[in-house]
Amino acid sequence: MKMTKKKLLGHLKELDLDAEQRAAVVCAIVGHSRIINICLGQVTCSRCDEILGDTLAGVYDIKDKVIVGHNCNDCKMNYAQLTWRDKLYAPDPFAEEKNENQENSKSA
Numbered sequence: 021m022k023m024t025k026k027k028l029l030g031h032l033k034e035l036d037l038d039a040e041q042r043a044a045v046v047c048a049i050v051g052h053s054r055i056i057n058i059c060l061g062q063v064t065c066s067r068c069d070e071i072l073g074d075t076l077a078g079v080y081d082i083k084d085k086v087i088v089g090h091n092c093n094d095c096k097m098n099y100a101q102l103t104w105r106d107k108l109y110a111p112d113p114f115a116e117e118k119n120e121n122q123e124n125s126k127s128a
């Protein structure tokens with residue numbers, strides 16, 4: 021049985037999940053997003069935050085992945101290949117950087 025976006029959203033509707041649980045369920049059903057975060061070589065899924073691999077140890081291949089905040093041509097080309105399975109509930113990897121001024125409101 022092929023999981024379609026419509027079917028998946030239908031399932032999610034029936035379950036009463038918070039955003040974190042929902043992301044984990046989506047990844048469990050359709051696989052991790054190809055939109056990823058990399059911090060100190062450690063690769064995490066941008067949707068569910070699960071650790072997927074380690075680029076420093078060479079155990080993760082990022083050649084078809086889109087790195088959040090990277091904004092390079094490779095990432096943009098890879099993004100064009102992504103499907104709803106990658107994009108659903110995942111962050112926009114090319115979002116503008118957050119306004120630094122918002123940092124000030126934190127300490128208030």
Ligand SMILES: [Zn+2]
Nearest residue numbers: 047052065068
């Ligand atoms: Zn995931």
Ligand SMILES: [Zn+2]
Nearest residue numbers: 090092094095
């Ligand atoms: Zn890139």
